[in-house]
Amino acid sequence: MLVAERDVRLFFQYKFLIIIRAIWFVSQIVLFGLIASRMINVQEVPDYFRYYVSGLSIMTLYSAAIFIGFDIYEEAEHGVFEYLLSLPVSRRQLVLGRSIGGGLRAFIYVGPLIAASLYVIGAVNPLNFLAALFSLFLFSFGVSGMSITIAVMIKSIDRFDILMGVLDALIVRLSTAMYPLNVVQTANPIYGGIANFNPVSYAADLFRWGTGLPDIITLDNPLLPLVGIIAFFAIFTFIGITIYDRRIEGGGWQ
Amino acid sequence: MIKHIINLLEHDLRNFFRYKWWLVGLISMNLADLFIMAIVYNYMVRGAVIEQYRDYFRFFAPGLTVTGLFASAFMIGREINMERRREVHHYMLSLPMTRMELAIGRVLSGGLRGMIYMSPLLLTCFVFLGFPNVWQFLTIIAILFLLALGISGLSIAIAVSTSSLEKFITARGLVYYTLFFCSSVFYPLSLIQQLGAEGKFPSVLVTLAEINPLSSASDMIRNFLLGSPAFSYVSILNVLVFSAIFTLSAAFAYIKIIERK
Numbered sequence: 001m002l003v004a005e006r007d008v009r010l011f012f013q014y015k016f017l018i019i020i021r022a023i024w025f026v027s028q029i030v031l032f033g034l035i036a037s038r039m040i041n042v043q044e045v046p047d048y049f050r051y052y053v054s055g056l057s058i059m060t061l062y063s064a065a066i067f068i069g070f071d072i073y074e075e076a077e078h079g080v081f082e083y084l085l086s087l088p089v090s091r092r093q094l095v096l097g098r099s100i101g102g103g104l105r106a107f108i109y110v111g112p113l114i115a116a117s118l119y120v121i122g123a124v125n126p127l128n129f130l131a132a133l134f135s136l137f138l139f140s141f142g143v144s145g146m147s148i149t150i151a152v153m154i155k156s157i158d159r160f161d162i163l164m165g166v167l168d169a170l171i172v173r174l175s176t177a178m179y180p181l182n183v184v185q186t187a188n189p190i191y192g193g194i195a196n197f198n199p200v201s202y203a204a205d206l207f208r209w210g211t212g213l214p215d216i217i218t219l220d221n222p223l224l225p226l227v228g229i230i231a232f233f234a235i236f237t238f239i240g241i242t243i244y245d246r247r248i249e250g251g252g253w254q
Numbered sequence: 255m256i257k258h259i260i261n262l263l264e265h266d267l268r269n270f271f272r273y274k275w276w277l278v279g280l281i282s283m284n285l286a287d288l289f290i291m292a293i294v295y296n297y298m299v300r301g302a303v304i305e306q307y308r309d310y311f312r313f314f315a316p317g318l319t320v321t322g323l324f325a326s327a328f329m330i331g332r333e334i335n336m337e338r339r340r341e342v343h344h345y346m347l348s349l350p351m352t353r354m355e356l357a358i359g360r361v362l363s364g365g366l367r368g369m370i371y372m373s374p375l376l377l378t379c380f381v382f383l384g385f386p387n388v389w390q391f392l393t394i395i396a397i398l399f400l401l402a403l404g405i406s407g408l409s410i411a412i413a414v415s416t417s418s419l420e421k422f423i424t425a426r427g428l429v430y431y432t433l434f435f436c437s438s439v440f441y442p443l444s445l446i447q448q449l450g451a452e453g454k455f456p457s458v459l460v461t462l463a464e465i466n467p468l469s470s471a472s473d474m475i476r477n478f479l480l481g482s483p484a485f486s487y488v489s490i491l492n493v494l495v496f497s498a499i500f501t502l503s504a505a506f507a508y509i510k511i512i513e514r515k
């Protein structure tokens with residue numbers, strides 16, 4: 001918990017980046033969301049504005065959770081790694097704490113934005129939403145674990161920055177965050193296949209299911225995406241722990 | 255004078271190509287927008303909105319070229335902000351050239367870098383939408399170069415007026431999102447005007463979208479390649495005014511601020 005708390009505190013030092021993400025979020029809703037919803041065919045998506053705003057919350061959660069990877073480089077550069085290794089916690093506790101801290105801080109940051117988007121899109125089904133919220137927690141921890149895994153595997157911050165940018169572009173666009181799965185499948189079956197097994201799609205679909213708004217719900221059964229998110233969380237937390245554990249010994253991060 | 259400016263251009267272009275992997279990453283993100291997002295949007299957008307362009311992919315390709323130009327021409331501001339913070343500008347001031355040559359060289363190199371980055375995107379646009387005639391091609395290049403100069407100027411003006419990288423990034427974000435989303439890059443201008451007429455979009459933002467140089471450049475390329483929307487000399491005037499204002503204000507701001515103790 002101490003490791004997680006430290007990572008949460010670190011995140012709020014980047015106040016300008018937090019502000020810029022908030023500006024991006026608001027301008028996406030009041031400018032892009034509002035105007036783009038006017039050009040969408042209502043037979044394909046009955047209420048694109050609400051559909052898009054709910055997807056936007058997941059995109060923001062994803063990019064906030066990714067940020068922990070950049071901290072790993074900062075720490076390696078400033079010699080903080082040695083300090084972390086000297087702490088009276090096991091390597092596994094350290095990695096798990098970092099993964100939870102990364103996910104938690106993303107969630108704390110996105111919390112008010114999710115509340116704002118719920119206010120914009122309207123009604124909520126409280127029970128469904130609590131279940132969706134739990135899956136979003138796991139999603140956020142999984143993304144942090146993925147970011148930590150990639151950060152410790154790639155030693156250059158520039159390469160990491162580029163890879164995360166490209167990955168962000170692909171993983172978000174090949175998901176149901178911006179458009180429903182049936183449209184993606186019609187547009188291109190390969191895109192549809194990827195979107196069908198994408199954790200961003202699972203999180204976005206569960207979030208919409210949690211709102212209880214019939215016009216934007218795309219799930220009949222929320223169990224499958226929930227299992228997908230649990231698997232994503234488990235895989236990246238396990239891989240993250242294993243790789244981080246191996247790399248941090250003997251100056252392997254340098 | 256020309257020799258000094260060319261030396262500066264060479265310096266900034268060399269710096270630009272140091273970020274080659276970053277550029278590859280940026281281009282792949284732009285292409286993901288075009289070949290994934292725009293293709294999926296083809297199946298969602300109402301036919302009536304884009305019927306004169308045939309599909310959303312064709313509508314969006316010119317807009318994407320302009321956003322690519324914007325992002326890359328804006329990069330010079332980040333470097334100048336860094337030079338100011340690390341006090342590299344003292345070295346720049348010691349170079350055997352006038353302050354005006356220094357300022358013009360920086361604005362020009364920012365614009366030129368934008369043009370270099372944008373070229374593969376413009377070529378992609380031509381390949382999928384068709385090639386313009388020679389006069390149209392020269393007009394597109396000239397207008398995009400003027401736009402790149404204006405963007406580079408705007409970026410330098412922000413860079414020299416902000417004391418930290420964080421403030422520069424925040425200001426850049428505000429400018430980016432306002433100019434991108436209040437333009438015809440992602441959606442036809444008529445749609446924004448319609449929302450404004452219905453009172454669902456502030457008239458200030460509708461006016462901004464109309465005079466936005468990103469709208470003017472995107473719509474001019476669309477007119478040449480797709481025949482719609484109608485060509486207007488006002489759009490050329492928009493880009494000219496934007497470029498003149500920001501090139502001059504950046505040059506004067508740059509000279510004034512880097513000489514400040």
